[in-house]
Amino acid sequence: MAMNTQGRPTAPGTTSSTEIQTYTGNRGLDHEEPLIFEIGDTGRTGVDLPDQPKAQSRLGGLERGAEIGLPGLTEPETMRHYVRLSRKNYAIDSGLYPLGSCTMKHNPRLNEKMARLPGIGDIHPLQPQSTVQGAIQLMERLAHYLMELTGMPAVALSPKAGAHGELCGMLAIKAAHEAKGSKRDVVLVPDSAHGTNPATAAFMGYRVKSIPAMADGTVSAEAVRAAIGPDVAAIMLTNPNTCGLFEREIVEIAKVVHEAGAYFYCDGANFNAIVGKVRPGDLGVDAMHINLHKTFSTPHGGGGPGAGPVVLSAALAPYAPLPFIRKDGDKLALVEDAGAAGDAKPFGRLTAFHGQMGMYVRALTYMLSHGTDGMRQASEDAVLSANYVRANLKDLMSQPFGGPTGDRPCMHEVLFDDAWLKDTGVTTLDFAKAMIDEGYHPMTMYFPLVVHGAMLIEPTESESKQSLDQFIGTLRFLANEARLGNDKTRFKEAPMLAPRRRLDETRAAREPRLRWRPATPKVAAE
Amino acid sequence: MRYLPLDEADRADMLAKIGVKAIDDLFADVPNGKLLKTPPPLAKTQSEIAVEREIGRLAARNVAAGSVPFFVGAGAYRHHVPASVDHLIQRSEFLTSYTPYQPEITQGTLQYLFEFQSQVALLTGMDVANASMYDGSTACGEAVLMADRITRRKKAVLSGGLHPHYRVVTETLAKWGDAAVTALPPDPNGKEDAAAAIDGETSCIVVQYPSVYGNIRDLKPIADAAHAKGALLVVVVTEVVALGALKSPGEMGADIVVCEGQSIGNGLNFGGPYVGLFATREKYVRQMPGRLAGETVDAEGKRGYVLTLSTREQHIRREKATSNICTNSGLCALAFTIHMTLLGEAGLRRLAVLNHANACDLADRLSKIKGVSVLNSTFFNEFTIKVPGKAADVIEKLAANGVLGGVPVSRLEPDQPDLADLILVASTEINTDDDRAVFATALKEVL
Numbered sequence: 016m017a018m019n020t021q022g023r024p025t026a027p028g029t030t031s032s033t034e035i036q037t038y039t040g041n042r043g044l045d046h047e048e049p050l051i052f053e054i055g056d057t058g059r060t061g062v063d064l065p066d067q068p069k070a071q072s073r074l075g076g077l078e079r080g081a082e083i084g085l086p087g088l089t090e091p092e093t094m095r096h097y098v099r100l101s102r103k104n105y106a107i108d109s110g111l112y113p114l115g116s117c118t119m120k121h122n123p124r125l126n127e128k129m130a131r132l133p134g135i136g137d138i139h140p141l142q143p144q145s146t147v148q149g150a151i152q153l154m155e156r157l158a159h160y161l162m163e164l165t166g167m168p169a170v171a172l173s174p175k176a177g178a179h180g181e182l183c184g185m186l187a188i189k190a191a192h193e194a195k196g197s198k199r200d201v202v203l204v205p206d207s208a209h210g211t212n213p214a215t216a217a218f219m220g221y222r223v224k225s226i227p228a229m230a231d232g233t234v235s236a237e238a239v240r241a242a243i244g245p246d247v248a249a250i251m252l253t254n255p256n257t258c259g260l261f262e263r264e265i266v267e268i269a270k271v272v273h274e275a276g277a278y279f280y281c282d283g284a285n286f287n288a289i290v291g292k293v294r295p296g297d298l299g300v301d302a303m304h305i306n307l308h309k310t311f312s313t314p315h316g317g318g319g320p321g322a323g324p325v326v327l328s329a330a331l332a333p334y335a336p337l338p339f340i341r342k343d344g345d346k347l348a349l350v351e352d353a354g355a356a357g358d359a360k361p362f363g364r365l366t367a368f369h370g371q372m373g374m375y376v377r378a379l380t381y382m383l384s385h386g387t388d389g390m391r392q393a394s395e396d397a398v399l400s401a402n403y404v405r406a407n408l409k410d411l412m413s414q415p416f417g418g419p420t421g422d423r424p425c426m427h428e429v430l431f432d433d434a435w436l437k438d439t440g441v442t443t444l445d446f447a448k449a450m451i452d453e454g455y456h457p458m459t460m461y462f463p464l465v466v467h468g469a470m471l472i473e474p475t476e477s478e479s480k481q482s483l484d485q486f487i488g489t490l491r492f493l494a495n496e497a498r499l500g501n502d503k504t505r506f507k508e509a510p511m512l513a514p515r516r517r518l519d520e521t522r523a524a525r526e527p528r529l530r531w532r533p534a535t536p537k538v539a540a541e
Numbered sequence: 542m543r544y545l546p547l548d549e550a551d552r553a554d555m556l557a558k559i560g561v562k563a564i565d566d567l568f569a570d571v572p573n574g575k576l577l578k579t580p581p582p583l584a585k586t587q588s589e590i591a592v593e594r595e596i597g598r599l600a601a602r603n604v605a606a607g608s609v610p611f612f613v614g615a616g617a618y619r620h621h622v623p624a625s626v627d628h629l630i631q632r633s634e635f636l637t638s639y640t641p642y643q644p645e646i647t648q649g650t651l652q653y654l655f656e657f658q659s660q661v662a663l664l665t666g667m668d669v670a671n672a673s674m675y676d677g678s679t680a681c682g683e684a685v686l687m688a689d690r691i692t693r694r695k696k697a698v699l700s701g702g703l704h705p706h707y708r709v710v711t712e713t714l715a716k717w718g719d720a721a722v723t724a725l726p727p728d729p730n731g732k733e734d735a736a737a738a739i740d741g742e743t744s745c746i747v748v749q750y751p752s753v754y755g756n757i758r759d760l761k762p763i764a765d766a767a768h769a770k771g772a773l774l775v776v777v778v779t780e781v782v783a784l785g786a787l788k789s790p791g792e793m794g795a796d797i798v799v800c801e802g803q804s805i806g807n808g809l810n811f812g813g814p815y816v817g818l819f820a821t822r823e824k825y826v827r828q829m830p831g832r833l834a835g836e837t838v839d840a841e842g843k844r845g846y847v848l849t850l851s852t853r854e855q856h857i858r859r860e861k862a863t864s865n866i867c868t869n870s871g872l873c874a875l876a877f878t879i880h881m882t883l884l885g886e887a888g889l890r891r892l893a894v895l896n897h898a899n900a901c902d903l904a905d906r907l908s909k910i911k912g913v914s915v916l917n918s919t920f921f922n923e924f925t926i927k928v929p930g931k932a933a934d935v936i937e938k939l940a941a942n943g944v945l946g947g948v949p950v951s952r953l954e955p956d957q958p959d960l961a962d963l964i965l966v967a968s969t970e971i972n973t974d975d976d977r978a979v980f981a982t983a984l985k986e987v988l
Contacts (some may be wrong), residue, residue: 051656051882060888062623064970067894070901075757075919077788079890084663087885090625097653097879101634104641104649108633121544122637125589130810131627134600139613140812141948142604143940149602150811156599163581175675175813176868186717220719261570291580293571316630316872317650318640318832320675320814336713352955363713367616367678367706367801368812376596383592387580389542395564396547402567403555424559424567451646456639479546480555508840513645516840520644523837523849527826529669530659 045514048099052531055086061093103514104317105456111478111486115428115459115471116209116257118287118309120397123384126312126377135376140368144349150372151347155340157379161305161326164390165286166296169332171325171339173370177284178211180304180323181251183336183365185215187302187327188249188278190334190362197276199248205234207258207463209282212251221248228465231423232258232416232430236267243275253282254298255289257463258416259401259428259471269299278302278331286310288398288427291391301328307371311378322374337364396476397427400483404474405429407487411494415466427475433468441497441506443468448517451510453489542586606809606945610976610983612903614923614967615753615948616677616704616779617812618804620892621971626806626879630872640832640868644847645839650871651846654834657878664784664881665798666791667820671831672848673874674817677801681707681747681777682714683830684797684819685722688745688773690828695720697745697775698738701728702752704779705953711747720744727957729916729925729950731756736766745773745797750790751783753953754965755920764794773797780804781818782969783921785893797821805884806876816873826850832869892970896922899977900968906981907966912988916963923967925950929988932964938987944980 040047072078088096105112112119130136138147158170171187174180185202192199202216205226213223226242229235233256243250250272254262262268272279281295281303287310295303307313307322315321327335338351339359349369350356385393402424405414413435433443447457447470459471474483496505510516547555552564561567568576587595606619613619630636634649641647641654654672661670674680685697697715699708699722708724715722725733731752739746746767751757764774776790778800790798800818807815821829827850835849884892900922907926908915917924928935932949939946947966954960968977 048652050652050659052659055882055885057886060885060891061625061883062888062892064888064891064895067898068902068974070898072897073901073904073917073919074787074897074921075759077757077759079784079786079788083785083789083886083889085660085881085884085886085889087888088882090623090883093879093883094625094629096882097629097635098632100649100652101629101632102649103647103652104634104638105643105646106634107637112639114639117639119637119639123544125592127631127636129593129596129600132597132600133605133607134603135596136808136810137605137607137619138603138811139606139611139619139809139945140617141613141615141952142606142945143937145937146604146940146945147811149599152602153596153599160583163583166581175679178868179675179679186713189717219717261568263570263572266572266575289568289571292568292577293575294577294581297575298572314636314872315639317635317638317647317875318672318871319868320816320870320873321868322814337709351952354955363716364706364709365679365713366676366710366813367704371813372811373814380592380596383584383587383595384589385542385544386585386587387583389545389586391580392542392545396545396552398567399547399552399555399559399564402559406559424561424569426567448645451643456646457643476545476547480551482546510645514648515645515843515845518644518839518845518847519837520847520849523835523847524851527833527850528836529655529826529833529849530662531655 044102046099048096050531051086051088051096054092055088057082057084057086059087059089061088061090110454110456111474111482112456113458113472113474114456115473116284116462117459118473118475119315120312120475121477122312122314123381125384126380129380130373130376148347151340151349153379154375155347157375158340160379160382161324164290165303165326166294167326168329169327169335171327171335172375173336173338173365174304174323174325175366175371176319176321177304177306177323178215179365180325181211181215181282184280184302184304184325185219185249186362187331187334188280189219191278191331192248194360199246201247203239203242203247203250205252206465207256208251208253209257209284212282216251230416232260233262234268236264236271239268240271243271243277247275247277249278249280251280251282253284255285255426258430259425261426265298273299284309285427288394290394291387292394301331307374307378312381313374313377320371320374322371333360334362337361338369393476400474400476400478401425401427401429403483404472404487408490411435411491428471428473430466431470432466436468436497439497439500440503443470445506445509446493446497448509449493449506452512455486455489604945609943609945610979611945612947612966612968612980613945615953615965616706616801617809618780618967618969619809619971620782620804620969622806622808622880623883625883626876629879630876635875636872641848644845648845651834653875653878655836655846657874658834660878660881661818661820664789665800665820666789667798668823669826670818670820671829671833673869674819674831675870676813676815676817677777677779677799678707678710680799680817680819682711684775684799685711685715685745685747686718687797687828687830688775689720691825692744692771692773694742694744696742697722697747698743699724700735700746700748701725701733702731702754702756703747703749703777704753707777727954727960728752729754729960729963731758735763739767739770739772741770743770743772745775747775747777749777749779751921755917755924757787757919757921760790760793760795780921780923782893782896785889786897786921802877806880807873814870814873816870816877895970899970899972900924903966903968903977906977907984910981910985913984922969923965926964926966927962928964930962932962935987936964939983942983942987944983946980946984
């Protein structure tokens with residue numbers, strides 16, 4: 016008998032995968048996953064509990080009656096549900112995540128392991144302080160590192176996220192003015208600032224006055240001088256700024272601000288570009304929050320939890336919120352109430368307990384692993400990588416702030432605008448969505464608001480050169496396709512290969528469906 | 542450095558492509574003299590072995606809750622978290638993903654947030670819930686600000702049964718946000734007449750359920766009194782497992798419900814990160830702070846989820862936003878929703894009953910000790926005892942004897958000498974019969 020010379024077919028067929036209609040709606044590894052409410056029921060459970068002692072209810076006659084409606088699943092069903100959901104997510108661990116201003120760097124797993132040590136993860140915030148000296152010491156170590164790296168004399172650890180840190184820093188500023196009897200009601204914020212800056216200032220009753228950027232995307236000391244006056248309490252300036260540029264006149268700006276009796280709040284969201292290279296304290300900063308989830312690699316977790324400690328100048332240090340650490344001989348104490356604060360004048364308390372210990376330990380683990388030489392190298396690599404991307408794309412994609420000063424190096428992120436897409440019919444959104452089909456998370460889009468069709472790319476220090484070259488190659492390919500205009504579908508219909516096509520956000524906002532509800536039984540037709 | 546993939550050859554190639562000679566040429570915008578020649582004097586790069594040893598040494602100086610009979614609560618509770626929860630939240634796709642701003646490739650996060658919101662709404666008995674807040678205390682402060690916006694009034698009343706830290710957080714926000722807060726005196730006996738404190742200028746009354754001292758009361762009369770004066774009822778729950786046994790705040794007329802969700806799925810972590818739950822009535826949804834996931838369809842008509850109603854948020858509204866908050870507690874919310882899914886209604890109810898039974902058993906044992914009395918006639922899994930002498934000293938002595946026996950009220954209310962002999966004691970499903978016996982014996986010995 017003749018051998019089958021063809022063997023097992025190894026080549027894929029010619030049918031486009033998008034055309035196949037499967038029975039399940041699944042597409043290979045991509046499963047359609049129903050809601051827990053559609054697969055579970057109220058009687059099912061994945062938890063077996065021990066027996067209970069006999070007791071008479073002391074609930075005061077307020078026992079819950081009617082069914083709550085919470086569905087349960089057994090453990091295998093639970094695993095499958097969440098594993099299937101997880102596979103619909105893009106993640107740093109699966110690919111380059113170039114979200115400018117968000118710093119999607121590698122999250123070392125040692126950090127996770129340390130956070131789960133019983134002496135860290137399984138201690139209660141209100142245990143006697145004598146039983147948690149190691150935890151307070153850990154907080155003190157972290158505080159020391161943050162102060163050394165920023166060149167600032169004090170730090171408030173407790174803010175729970177960057178915006179919370181902003182609030183903390185600005186409250187310290189308001190408290191300092193109040194203590195001096197100085198009534199000021201204006202805060203200066205550049206146009207390019209994160210939206211949280213004006214939101215924070217406005218919440219505190221400040222009027223927000225915008226400062227325009229210069230043609231090169233930075234703020235001039237002259238503009239600050241023109242805007243400042245005896246009514247100005249503070250300036251909120253991001254450095255490096257949201258356009259990825261170092262504010263060249265920052266020292267001069269600090270001087271102008273201080274001469275007017277105001278304080279300098281620095282948004283430290285982009286501190287990751289300058290760790291070990293520049294100390295904000297040397298620039299004249301009075302308060303700066305540090306996003307531990309950006310600079311010091313605590314995981315973003317799909318949107319939190321974060322942590323936003325705030326470093327403070329000597330002028331603001333007395334106003335730091337409760338709790339804070341005090342050394343008492345060889346013992347460390349957490350000062351938890353105003354009565355015990357001594358000379359300090361805490362402006363209040365921002366959260367119950369002591370802040371984000373789980374994030375403190377991860378950040379400190381990162382710091383100890385890198386050492387200051389490693390952190391400095393990380394900042395240099397982040398800046399190098401962003402400039403490498405810029406150098407390889409600037410012939411195809413346009414950058415804002417052109418002209419003689421425009422062609423400057425960027426810091427850790429590179430900003431493009433959409434002028435180069437003019438007349439192609441392709442928008443920033445289309446271009447970004449086309450990246451998804453190529454296996455990349457899009458860059459930050461339409462931010463900062465001052466740049467038309469902004470595309471902000473932050474590759475971080477975590478990418479190899481091969482990875483950067485592949486990314487650059489992809490963007491060059493897409494940029495050329497957009498310019499040639501042969502295949503608009505690639506952009507207009509994108510993404511076509513993701514778990515979902517573009518979603519209708521208008522409908523979501525017009526007819527909000529914010530929770531599952533049982534389907535209303537249809538009235539039978541006659 | 543094991544986390545940095547570029548090597549010297551790569552760096553040289555990249556600098557050449559950029560067209561500069563040295564890395565510091567890229568830092569040319571840094572003002573004169575401000576670029577550090579060497580990094581600050583701290584430790585150099587260390588191996589995993591060395592770092593693990595160093596952090597391990599710090600951890601070893603703490604008494605882990607799981608290593609002793611443990612009865613500490615007061616807003617953070619030690620519950621058993623199933624092993625599968627921690628395994629799932631460490632999936633790279635959840636752990637290392639960003640806020641789901643690109644819905645096509647973050648349906649995993651968006652769907653679990655939608656499920657989370659649905660669970661929270663059901664549990665609290667409310668119409669809608671957001672995608673979580675930093676923690677219970679910040680959620681409490683935001684609830685008061687929201688009530689101020691809705692009622693256009695600026696005077697909130699805080700019950701004396703509210704957790705003192707929550708009170709101070711709310712007072713701090715109110716003080717600097719130009720609103721007024723009246724805190725009623727501490728109410729360890731659960732006798733306060735909260736309704737009497739509401740007048741025509743009150744924006745909301747904030748009541749904790751069960752109170753920080755453990756007392757449980759019907760909220761309906763307070764809701765009615767508040768609504769009669771045009772004020773809102775804000776209910777705070779710091780032990781969310783209680784809602785498996787107790788009538789929901791929504792059933793009793795609450796307008797906003799905020800909870801500390803740590804008890805479900807999340808460890809103690811020395812106070813954070815935790816997860817704030819925030820629920821309200823449908824009609825107030827546009828005044829609610831925080832992120833929201835909503836259902837919609839994609840271009841092919843398939844069901845999907847997106848972040849929605851973001852016109853309330855600061856990245857769109859800037860100074861007109863409802864709050865400056867721009868993050869939630871995503872991974873802690875995931876832990877909550879997975880644990881809640883594992884429990885289901887049947888499991889949650891059993892868990893709640895078990896907690897209550899354990900606490901009843903402990904209260905009976907402690908009340909038999911000479912000199913000790915239990916203040917509460919009602920409680921869920923935490924109650925207040927009165928001891929002879931200073932509670933803080935008793936707790937220290939218990940700790941020296943290897944028992945973490947609760948929280949002295951003086952730790953939370955240092956300016957109230959009348960309360961210095963009170964201890965908050967919690968018992969959850971983790972306590973064995975033996976733990977409770979050891980506690981009772983130790984307490985008898987140290988008194």
